[in-house]
Amino acid sequence: MHVPDGFINAPVSLAAGVVAAGAVAVSLRGARRELDERTAPLAGLVAAFIFAVQMLNFPVAAGTSGHLLGGALAAILVGPYTGVLCISVVLLMQGILFADGGLTALGVNITVMGVVTVVVAYALFRGLVKVLPRKRRSLTVASFAAALISVPAAACVFTAIYAIGGTTDVPVGKVLTAMVGVHALIGTGEAVITMLTVGAVIAVRPDLVYGARGLAAPLKLRVGGELVDVPAARPVPVAARSTRAVWATGLVTALVLAGFVSFYASASPDGLEKVAADKGIDKNVEEHAAKDSPLADYGVKDIADARISGGLAGVIGVCVTVVAGTGIFWSVRRRHTTDAAPTHVPESV
Template identity: 65%
Template sequence: MHVPDGFLDAPTSVATGAVAVVAVGVALRGARHELDDRTAPLAGLVATFVFATQMLNFPVGAGTSGHLLGGALAAILVGPFTGLLCMSVVFLVQALLFADGGITALGTNIDLMGLVTVVVGYLVFRLLQAALPKRLSMVAPAAAVSALVSVPAAALCFVGLYAVGGQAPIPLGALATAMVGWHVLIGVGEAVITGLAVGSIVAVRPDLVHGARRVLDRRTLEVRDGRGVAA
């Protein structure tokens, strides 16, 4: 989904760049409330993991390939503000060092693959947490569904941007059908990877997972005597 230079016109690229600047600025302020001495190293690991997995493409058919976006995963592991910062760093490095996405389209890519996937993924995750039983075993499935939804949501937002300022001669209806259809399939792969990654961390260190904190806070402390009987 990396948008190259020139795919959108200049006004649209400037507008998406301005949105990205504001979003990153808000994220910088919000991340201070999400990070502490325990979770700060995890943010670096999340950015590294997303960067590495985005380098790995998997086929989805008809010569098309997809890769992990990672916004929902980042938001659930380290929080939405920190997650957006992780994603922005990944896209900046990709654009500058690997020409993966254009420099003038950097704001567009941050908005689509970072802001949209983080916000949509995290909102869906919280809605699912409110509806599902408050158990740690529900964190990973909720994360997987959130990741699945976030990918076609980003594809739809891209179609909307193309409708406003697209420069390529592609019919809007055909583009929408192709983008949403293929990205639903990509979202399935995203859901599997996200569910496995979140589930693996929750199994050993649930206290490090931002999305599991509300579940942990609801768990009551059970005091036992020396014989292992609840007091």
């Protein structure tokens, strides 16, 4: 659902940019409370993983494909504020390096793909886990539903933005029907990917899943006919619970997906591209400012072999995203640590 330049007029694009900048600023402050020494590098990995999976377009209808938006996945794994930042990093890398998503439309894309998906998905996820049984299976069910709804919700917000600032004269009702219809199908794929990923991480390291914090029910034993709480086990020190294995596994998975599996992704236009072509809202689309980038269109310039070109571009994208994301999240974490450090007051003489 990467909106290109020319779909939305300049005033509305600017307004969306202000909204996106405000959301990022709020998220930078909120992420300080979500990140710690273990999750800061994992947040960068989540951004890189989402970048990789977004390269894997899957067919959803005749001549139409879809790809992960990632807001639900990021919010559940690393928290809603950090999730907005993860998607923003991915969109920034895609726009600057790969000419995917217009640069003047960056605010629209962050608002639609980042803010809306994260807010809708995490609100629904938290609501479901409060009413479902306190089990791991409930978390995967909640993640499925949250991701499923977040995608058509983003489609609705895009349609609202188009209704205000669209550059073509196409009835909004037709755009809304087409966008919600195709993105409901894409949402199913998003839900499956999100559920499987969240389930896999919960299976090996539930302590690293932000959405699972505080949900463990205390164990009980029946003593003399009454249920009593089992004393809590002594927590394992943070230093002893290394995240290196999870980080390495996640990075290798992202590299394989972007560098190899992406070659087999569907070549059909995604949901927004298909609707734009069918309804005529792409008549004023503009060339991307980064169209001459060496990595434009997810290929390395001057490499003729499509498999090698696309795979190498994917690997470069994953590496750049994980480095940029990790650097940003470590900086946010260190800023929080510095701000929270007690001020030394010298003793009076």
